[in-house]
């Protein structure tokens with residue numbers, strides 16, 4: 165009899181554990197698909213009206229050439245990865261809000277088979293997306309080149325310069341080694357939503373440089389993982405990490421936040437984001453919140 169009771173309790177505990185483990189981590193709303201191919205789509209992102217928070221977070225999952233690609237039509241870019249804030253994951257930095265990795269077009273000036281002048285530039289002002297100062301670098305490829313990353317007005321955000329040794333080398337660039345010869349690299353401040361560039365000559369200040377030049381932001385992870393030589397003229401897009409928050413649209417009050425086993429943290433530019441407490445997993449933006457990770461299940 166006693167044995168039976170113990171067994172029943174054990175069975176009950178296992179069942180509960182199993183059910184919780186199953187329910188531990190919904191990242192999308194009920195009845196909403198949480199992926200597009202290999203890409204996870206956590207709420208507030210979603211594919212259909214009932215599934216995303218608002219149009220900023222709408223994902224279009226498109227089949228192109230046999231593979232699925234995700235797009236954010238609100239800012240017109242392809243999505244490579246979406247992450248909820250996960251500060252206890254080794255890949256995260258403190259101060260990383262939610263992240264979204266996008267293919268962002270590169271900017272060029274005076275390059276062959278492109279009409280002269282600046283081509284490109286991205287303006288996503290008013291959106292909940294900001295270029296990540298922790299994860300992106302500004303890079304410019306060009307000879308005798310003072311490159312300025314500009315915002316609106318055009319206000320100078322940051323700049324870097326590269327001398328010229330051999331004009332032809334700007335074709336084969338190891339972006340990791342952009343140390344000021346034919347290309348340069350610099351860090352960016354946080355809170356930016358406009359990416360544009362202007363180019364000058366170093367030798368003759370105030371002279372607009374007529375050579376072909378490129379400028380773009382790039383994800384550090386992409387820069388350091390690839391050891392290949394880039395022929396920048398064939399690059400159309402480069403992976404860039406943007407931060408996202410949803411605090412302009414949803415506020416979870418402190419009691420509810422605790423019930424969801426989550427906390428909030430502010431960004432440097434006046435928004436805030438939610439994340440699961442250590443040892444919990446799920447989505448703090450949903451009522452199901454974050455749940456304990458049930459590793460116990462494997463004990464049976």
Ligand SMILES: *[C@@H]1O[C@H](CO)[C@@H](O)[C@H](O)[C@H]1NC(C)=O
Nearest residue numbers: 192193194195196197214215
């Ligand atoms: C999910 O879909 C099922 C079956 O279509 C339906 O019965 C249920 O009400 C839906 N749940 C929600 C939250 O929409």
Ligand SMILES: *[C@@H]1O[C@H](CO)[C@@H](O)[C@H](O)[C@H]1NC(C)=O
Nearest residue numbers: 224225226227228235236237
């Ligand atoms: C998705 O694909 C269709 C047809 O291939 C195309 O018309 C549409 O513009 C694509 N949508 C996006 C967001 O790329």
Ligand SMILES: *[C@@H]1O[C@H](CO)[C@@H](O)[C@H](O)[C@H]1NC(C)=O
Nearest residue numbers: 204245246247250253255256
């Ligand atoms: C984002 O999520 C992907 C899986 O979807 C994971 O491989 C990657 O490491 C995550 N990025 C960070 C910064 O945690």
Ligand SMILES: *[C@@H]1O[C@H](CO)[C@@H](O)[C@H](O)[C@H]1NC(C)=O
Nearest residue numbers: 275276277278397398399400
């Ligand atoms: C420029 O022209 C070359 C040769 O015609 C071509 O291979 C290359 O793709 C073109 N580049 C761009 C960015 O259109």
Ligand SMILES: *[C@@H]1O[C@H](CO)[C@@H](O)[C@H](O)[C@H]1NC(C)=O
Nearest residue numbers: 282284285286287318360361
């Ligand atoms: C970038 O700067 C160029 C040249 O000043 C301008 O023509 C273009 O409209 C700007 N792009 C954006 C997105 O602001």
